[in-house]
Amino acid sequence: MTQEFEMTDIGLMSYYLGIEVKQPDECIFISQERHAREILEQFKMINSSLVTTPIEVGIKLPKYEEGDVVDPLYFKSLIGSLRYLTCTRQYNLFSVGLISRFMESPTITHLKVGKSLHYLKGTLDYRLFYSSSKEFKLQGYYDSDWAEDVNDRKSTSEYVFFVGNTAFTWSFKKQPIVTLSTCEA
Incomplete structure (x- = not known):
């Protein structure tokens, strides 16, 4: 694994394991913008429409949903990618945790809920902000x-x-x- 460093207009930036750290004077920004973009491309969602929440409010998902079964490897890959993004996107924890419960026998319904990638596309530039404070x-x-x-x-x-x-x-x-x-x- 290599670590890339580059100087930007706001200070030193490093990219390691999909996590970007930008450190201008007096603060730190942590994001996964590049990694999130790679996930959207991998799951062919880069041109998807945007939604305003990561999951529908009040959704209840039964474990054994009627409907077509989805390839479990594809579903697990999607969940793993989304789970890794929760390192910097704590607002995605609920939706990712909820759909993680259905990895043994996912259906189209579970996959549609798992496609919170629509929300991810609209939040690519979101980042954690840490600053010095008294x-x-x-x-x-x-x-x-x-x-x-x-x-x-x-x-x-x-x-x-x-x-x-x-x-x-x-x-x-x-x-x-x-x-x-x-x-x-």
């Missing part, structure tokens, strides 16, 4: 649904934590047990 206020946001999975009634939770205005950790996780209350979820 503000060290820790903020965290947590959300959980309660038994929303139609297949096993398990809850899904997610969180993001900030120091100042900078997100430094985030997660999306399906709970290992069925919860009996919203507090437990």
